Amino acid sequence: MKKWKLGLVIVGSLLFIFIIVTVFNTVRIDSKQPVAHPDELKVNKQEAVQHLSKAITYQTISYQDRSKIDFNEYDQFLRFLEDAFPRVYQELEVEKINQYGLVFKWKGSDASRKAIGLTSHYDVVPVIDGTEDNWKQGPFSGKVTNGNIWGRGTLDDKIGVIGILQAAETMLDQGFTPDRDTYFMFGFDEEIGGEQGAQVIARTLKERGVTFDFVLDEGGAVVNDMVPGVDQPVGVVGISEKGSATAELSIEGSGGHSSQPKNHTNIGRLSKAIAKLEDTQFKGDLKGPGEDLFNYVAPEMSFGMRYVFANKFVFEPLIEKILLQQPASAALIRTTIAPTIFNAGEQYNALPEQASAIINLRLMPGDSMEEVKTFIEETIDAPDIHVNISGTEASEVSSTNSRSFSSIQQAARNVYQNAVIAPYLMFAGSDARQYDPVAKDTYRFLPVQISSEDLNRMHGTNEFVSVDNYIHAIEFYAEIIKEANKPPS
Ligand SMILES: [Zn+2]
Incomplete structure (x- = not known):
């Protein structure tokens, strides 16, 4: 057999096996819903x-x-x-x-x-x-x-x-x-x-x-x-239920007159840190209660959707990508970051000596406050910004x-x-x-x-x-x- 032919046969067989396995997975998932047997309660x-x-x-x-x-x-x-x-x-x-x-x-x-x-x-x-x-x-x-x-x-x-x-x-x-x-x-x-x-x-x-x-x-x-x-x-x-925590980011020093600013002011540095956090975000991961939700609803979906959810070993990255597109579903699979308060400056011509920001965080089960704090520190990578976190764990x-x-x-x-x-x-x-x-x-x-x-x-x-x-x-x-x-x- 020619080499390319052999290659085609191998690819074809693998594809065939893939289809068999994934379709089998799809038809195998049963409904997780019990049969209803209502009891008559005569409410006045x-x-x-x-x-x-x-x-x-x-x-x-x-x-x-x-x-x-x-x-x-x-x-x-x-x-x-x-x-x-x-x-x-x-x-x-x-x-x-x-x-x-x-x-x-x-x-x-x-x-x-x-x-x-x-x-x-x-x-x-x-x-x-x-x-x-x-x-x-x-x-x-x-x-x-x-x-x-x-x-x-x-x-x-x-x-x-x-x-x-x-x-x-x-x-x-x-x-x-x-x-x-x-x-x-x-x-x-x-x-x-x-x-x-x-x-x-x-x-x-x-x-x-x-x-x-x-x-x-x-x-x-x-x-x-x-x-x-x-x-x-x-x-x-x-x-x-998700945890709710508050992270305070603060920076001090290097004030001065606004006529001779340094390249990076407190406002600029803190803003940059927040922008970095927003750009990076916590990693979305379909696990725990979020994954359970889909395990229960997937059997009730159309064949196409069932196929995707029944074969998470292939499609999980795709599912996560889709879920991350909407805030409501994104919140189901990751710890969320919401900057809610920013404080800096008092006078239009004076560089603020201090700047601070509050970020509201909703913690996934499994993401401890300590880990979240470390994530923030590593992401912003700015030793002069102090990070303080308090709140309740998931x-x-x-x-x-x-x-x-x-x-x-x-x-x-x-x-x-x-x-x-x-x-x-x-x-x-x-x-x-x-x-x-x-x-x-x-x-x-x-x-x-x-x-x-x-x-x-x-x-x-x-x-x-x-x-x-x-x-x-x-x-x-x-x-x-x-x-x-x-x-x-
Ligand atoms: Zn209530």
Whole structure:
């Protein structure tokens, strides 16, 4: 055989093998979605709507300046809960921790099984000054119109508190008793860090030796247009949250008169350092929760997309390149850099002796603050610029292979039957991280189906939830309590 012919045969055979292997990989990936088997929960819809509507009218607003908090509203809200959910208050152990943190313990019949916890918070963010008139219904009106309930907390996160208690009240009416100790834990300062609420609750329970198989908090929702290439809505369950850190870059010395500047001033040198960081960026890497998300959604995609994701050993660099093009997907696979404050100079004709900049960083699980600091120092390569970093590390990454995750996935599927339920990485912080020390796994899921546009309403103007969504949330909480309390297989 001629040499070139032999070469052609070898290349052809390799290509053939490549196609066989990659197509085989593609057809081999199965859906990771469980079959839905919904349980009928007869929610008293009218009463449930009244409860959430009324709950919204209490102005339980968290302010960074804690002296501005009106605890009178908190007291009234807690009294309202007692009236609204009489059976829960009678039949569960109820305790206030640190005055306003609420813990309910629904005693399980099998003491050998580990407890589970559902958590939420009843504080809300303030309405931004000057935007009150932009609300179609008052932010604390709790108005019900055209099948929607309006106001602060309808999504974030009184829906969680009222949804959980409404589910429990309904289940008590129907004679349900849990197998394992089932806790509900409600913080009152999540929006300002959770240090007095969730953190004290978790610490207190830890001192008592209470530990959880899992704790479920608010977090990802069922989002209609979540993942490009997937037609179904995708319900995302946060299995970790990114860390949030602040890096301060500062430089001193070499001031002087602006009529005789050196080639490089403090402003120039610091700007150059920031530009270098922006040009370099942290390396994107499809791993951890970001990769898990695609492992769960890829089987639901078209053949072409499945082919790409099923053969990551070839296509990973390409996938990463595509994900890095959009800020939202880029944030899923790398630590992000956002310069937010720049300080230098006071007078137009004097060179500033000092310049400093603040960079907000959102840390991937696995990128420690120390490593991030080293990365910044090495990238800017300017020994005269001092780098200082502080903040919180990314939370631990919870398992997707646990029974706990399967229970949440199953419960979500039972309610949102056509949705793909997948793990993901949260960019925002929540109370869930406070429970890391007492919980084997922590998950973050808000059981409502919304568009990504609706997500903006959470801390913005015109927060509302549809009655249908709210009823689904109640159903979800009942489902997760039932699923998690099923006998171990
Ligand atoms: Zn929240």
